[in-house]
Amino acid sequence: MSTDALVIRNAVKRRGKVETVSDLSLTLNAGEIVALLGHNGAGKTTLIRMILGLTRINGGDISVFGAAPGDARARRRTAFLPEAVAFHKSLTGREQLRLFARLAGEPRGVIAPLLDRVGLSEAADRRIGTWSKGMRQRLGLAQVLLGKPRLALLDEPTSGLDPMSRHDFYAIVDELAAGGTAVLISSHALTELEARADRIAILRRGRLVADDSLTSLRRRARLPTRLMVTTASEQSGQVASRLGGAQINCRGVELICDPDGKMAHLGRIAELGGLVDDVDVIPPSLEDLYRHFATGREQT
Amino acid sequence: MIARILAIAAAEARIAIRNRWVAIASVLMLLFSLALTFAGSAPTGALGVDLLTVSVASMTTLSVYLVPLLALLLAFDAIAGDVERGGLALILTYPVSRSELLLGKFLAHVGALAVAIMLGFGMSGLAAWISGGADAASLFALLRLTLSAVALGATFLAVGYALSALARGPGAAAGLAIVVWVVFVALYDLGLLGALVFDGGGAFTQQVFPWLLIANPADAFRLFNLAGSDELALATGLSGATGAIPGWAAILSLAAWPVVAFGLARLALRRVEP
Ligand SMILES: Nc1ncnc2c1ncn2[C@@H]1O[C@H](COP(=O)(O)OP(=O)(O)OP(=O)(O)O)[C@@H](O)[C@H]1O
Ligand SMILES: [Mg+2]
Numbered sequence: 001m002s003t004d005a006l007v008i009r010n011a012v013k014r015r016g017k018v019e020t021v022s023d024l025s026l027t028l029n030a031g032e033i034v035a036l037l038g039h040n041g042a043g044k045t046t047l048i049r050m051i052l053g054l055t056r057i058n059g060g061d062i063s064v065f066g067a068a069p070g071d072a073r074a075r076r077r078t079a080f081l082p083e084a085v086a087f088h089k090s091l092t093g094r095e096q097l098r099l100f101a102r103l104a105g106e107p108r109g110v111i112a113p114l115l116d117r118v119g120l121s122e123a124a125d126r127r128i129g130t131w132s133k134g135m136r137q138r139l140g141l142a143q144v145l146l147g148k149p150r151l152a153l154l155d156e157p158t159s160g161l162d163p164m165s166r167h168d169f170y171a172i173v174d175e176l177a178a179g180g181t182a183v184l185i186s187s188h189a190l191t192e193l194e195a196r197a198d199r200i201a202i203l204r205r206g207r208l209v210a211d212d213s214l215t216s217l218r219r220r221a222r223l224p225t226r227l228m229v230t231t232a233s234e235q236s237g238q239v240a241s242r243l244g245g246a247q248i249n250c251r252g253v254e255l256i257c258d259p260d261g262k263m264a265h266l267g268r269i270a271e272l273g274g275l276v277d278d279v280d281v282i283p284p285s286l287e288d289l290y291r292h293f294a295t296g297r298e299q300t
Numbered sequence: 301m302i303a304r305i306l307a308i309a310a311a312e313a314r315i316a317i318r319n320r321w322v323a324i325a326s327v328l329m330l331l332f333s334l335a336l337t338f339a340g341s342a343p344t345g346a347l348g349v350d351l352l353t354v355s356v357a358s359m360t361t362l363s364v365y366l367v368p369l370l371a372l373l374l375a376f377d378a379i380a381g382d383v384e385r386g387g388l389a390l391i392l393t394y395p396v397s398r399s400e401l402l403l404g405k406f407l408a409h410v411g412a413l414a415v416a417i418m419l420g421f422g423m424s425g426l427a428a429w430i431s432g433g434a435d436a437a438s439l440f441a442l443l444r445l446t447l448s449a450v451a452l453g454a455t456f457l458a459v460g461y462a463l464s465a466l467a468r469g470p471g472a473a474a475g476l477a478i479v480v481w482v483v484f485v486a487l488y489d490l491g492l493l494g495a496l497v498f499d500g501g502g503a504f505t506q507q508v509f510p511w512l513l514i515a516n517p518a519d520a521f522r523l524f525n526l527a528g529s530d531e532l533a534l535a536t537g538l539s540g541a542t543g544a545i546p547g548w549a550a551i552l553s554l555a556a557w558p559v560v561a562f563g564l565a566r567l568a569l570r571r572v573e574p
Binding site for chain 2: 052056072075076079080084088095099102103104
């Protein structure tokens with residue numbers, strides 16, 4: 001056994017004739033946050049359900065801390081936040097959480113602090129049927145924290161959360177990861193994940209088309225970097241002609257260059273001295289990268 | 301393991317109470333039992349000693365329809381509903397087995413059903429006893445009725461789970477539950493009756509029919525409670541061909557059905573992809 005929390009080797013899932021997950025290999029280490037991206041229907045939820053042992057795997061193998069998916073040992077260490085959290089309407093939040101705690105073998109004392117942690121202390125004794133979607137989502141998050149999981153699988157965890165709750169959510173994720181939990185987050189919220197994920201995995205029609213850090217993906221995609229130059233007043237025309245960029249307005253020039261040419265451009269900009277006020281380097285965003293990989297412009 | 305079963309049972313019991321199932325079933329059982337106890341005294345004339353004896357017979361007939369219906373109403377949503385809501389998937393990511401889950405639900409639902417049955421029959425017994433229409437024998441018959449009604453209910457709960465696990469959704473499960481109910485409490489007997497007429501007292505009537513009758517939990521329940529006393533058996537007209545059945549057969553059927561049906565439900569649950 002290794003320190004890998006999750007090892008997926010050549011996993012396949014078939015639905016009838018269609019392969020909804022094909023030949024997929026992915027590894028998660030302890031303390032790592034991995035973003036799982038892909039269009040609707042790309043197979044993200046299917047993959048998570050396979051890791052949990054909720055749906056049978058048709059080929060390859062998955063090991064969760066050395067155990068098979070759905071094995072009691074694997075389940076004890078894994079937490080799951082479903083895509084659409086639906087708790088029983090007639091239970092209160094506290095009762096629902098208590099049920100989960102009892103199933104996980106956790107003492108009663110952990111419940112109140114957890115509810116507090118996700119900001120549900122006041123609503124805890126009302127029926128879940130009267131709760132808002134975001135509140136239910138936060139209860140889902142609370143149950144993820146039960147029993148100190150070593151692997152957390154979060155399926156679109158921030159959908160329905162307000163900006164403040166999202167912020168709180170990522171604070172909790174960071175804390176989990178800092179404690180050594182491997183976290184897999186399936187999401188469409190690219191800008192949120194950009195700064196937070198250690199690794200980005202992109203699914204396209206059941207195939208993993210990218211699995212790397214943001215920096216490496218940028219290098220691999222070779223998408224152009226944008227340099228936004230702010231010139232001294234009324235100098236943009238001159239600067240644009242000397243640098244070969246496009247004049248944006250009377251004080252702005254935009255340069256598009258490939259990743260390797262970036263430093264050379266910056267050097268030339270520095271040579272202009274007083275003509276230039278400021279430079280912003282804008283690397284391709286995760287959204288640009290996502291569009292690049294998930295729409296299949298790169299052949300793998 | 302016990303702790304997890306009890307955890308599930310506690311939550312399910314709360315749900316059964318909160319969605320008013322327990323209250324509605326209890327009121328229903330109570331109203332019908334009391335009505336039958338006192339209406340039962342009308343044909344026999346005065347409020348005689350056998351008030352309770354007579355009413356046990358009519359309560360048996362009532363229970364054959366009502367108890368399976370209540371049980372199926374409680375059970376049809378138990379699996380299909382959880383699958384649809386996504387709750388089953390989440391629960392199954394916890395270290396709880398499908399057997400524990402099913403047992404927990406069963407425990408809570410049998411408990412809820414038992415409360416409704418005991419309340420209804422218990423109050424009738426009490427009322428009959430207070431009005432002087434009960435003796436030791438009839439109270440014993442009431443006890444038999446109560447216990448066997450719980451067994452009958454448990455059977456249909458488990459059958460309901462099996463349907464709920466096999467159906468494509470809660471709606472389909474509800475439809476299947478109605479079909480099963482009609483078959484067990486009505487069509488089955490009609491079919492047997494038809495076969496009896498066709499057979500005209502031949503080998504089928506003598507050898508096969510009694511066992512077919514006892515194989516249906518609803519009929520076993522009827523026989524068990526009515527065979528206790530001869531007059532009761534005569535009153536319902538069912539006893540004609542049941543002489544061949546030994547007394548233990550109905551008990552065995554009633555005791556075995558909940559176990560067998562639970563096993564079937566467990567098998568059906570295995571196929572469910574939450
Ligand atoms: N139970 C099922 N039966 C048949 N096909 C299914 C089933 N569940 C999922 N699929 C199919 O598998 C594919 C992947 O679905 P999945 O739910 O994994 O997508 P996803 O990446 O999670 O999408 P989304 O972003 O919309 O949540 C889809 O084509 C879907 O139709
Ligand atoms: Mg999904």
